[in-house]
Amino acid sequence: ETGVTQSPTHLIKTRGQQVTLRCSSQSGHNTVSWYQQALGQGPQFIFQYYREEENGRGNFPPRFSGLQFPNYSSELNVNALELDDSALYLCASSLRQDGDEQYFGPGTRLTVT
Amino acid sequence: KNQVEQSPQSLIILEGKNCTLQCNYTVSPFSNLRWYKQDTGRGPVSLTIMTFSENTKSNGRYTATLDADTKQSSLHITASQLSDSASYICVVIPSGGYNKLIFGAGTRLAVHP
Numbered sequence: 671e672t673g674v675t676q677s678p679t680h681l682i683k684t685r686g687q688q689v690t691l692r693c694s695s696q697s698g699h700n701t702v703s704w705y706q707q708a709l710g711q712g713p714q715f716i717f718q719y720y721r722e723e724e725n726g727r728g729n730f731p732p733r734f735s736g737l738q739f740p741n742y743s744s745e746l747n748v749n750a751l752e753l754d755d756s757a758l759y760l761c762a763s764s765l766r767q768d769g770d771e772q773y774f775g776p777g778t779r780l781t782v783t
Numbered sequence: 784k785n786q787v788e789q790s791p792q793s794l795i796i797l798e799g800k801n802c803t804l805q806c807n808y809t810v811s812p813f814s815n816l817r818w819y820k821q822d823t824g825r826g827p828v829s830l831t832i833m834t835f836s837e838n839t840k841s842n843g844r845y846t847a848t849l850d851a852d853t854k855q856s857s858l859h860i861t862a863s864q865l866s867d868s869a870s871y872i873c874v875v876i877p878s879g880g881y882n883k884l885i886f887g888a889g890t891r892l893a894v895h896p
Contacts, residue, residue, distance in 0.1 A: 672828070705886075711889075712787070712886030712887050712888045712889055713827070713872075713884075713886045714886070715883050715884060715885075726883060758824070760826050760827075762826070771829060771832065773829075774826030774827050774828070775826050776825050776826050777824070777825065779824070
């Protein structure tokens with residue numbers, strides 16, 4: 671176990687709804703990165719938060735947004751859900767934002783119907 | 784075109800046998816290359832991390848090699864065990880892009896008794 675936890679484990683939403691996914695980073699880690707992993711594919715980088723500020727973003731539309739709290743836990747929010755948003759959402763925490771080893775949580779499986 | 788290509792897409796071997804997984808990448812320049820193991824429905828777990836100047840890195844029965852000239856890496860698994868059944872993902876971190884890990888799609892390995 672990496673010490674990174676995510677909630678919920680599974681989630682089913684309908685198209686157009688909004689969803690919030692949560693991640694608790696490993697103790698002492700101030701950086702959290704979020705990834706989307708479609709079935710049979712490798713994870714795709716969504717964005718990273720370092721000390722409560724967004725620190726880089728992948729090719730995802732603005733309806734994907736995030737937040738990091740003073741305790742370095744993080745949320746991923748997705749508005750106006752689309753069927754293609756169905757995926758495993760992974761968060762990873764690291765001690766620093768500069769390429770340090772990332773420790774992944776177990777993921778949240780989101781299904782959009 | 785994917786910047787990190789892995790082959791084969793899937794592989795079945797018998798317990799106790801060795802296997803080699805391949806990773807070709809176009810990301811350049813890069814700071815390091817990593818191999819992760821991902822069990823079904825779980826987050827990836829780091830196996831090896833190699834900087835661009837390293838040729839090989841071992842972690843128990845796992846040995847990764849890197850040829851920066853040909854932009855190829857391989858992961859060799861010796862004396863496979865049933866617990867090795869998982870997806871193995873090659874990840875490249877671009878220089879200066881520490882927060883943007885580029886993942887391959889993975890090789891799905893099944894070890895049969």
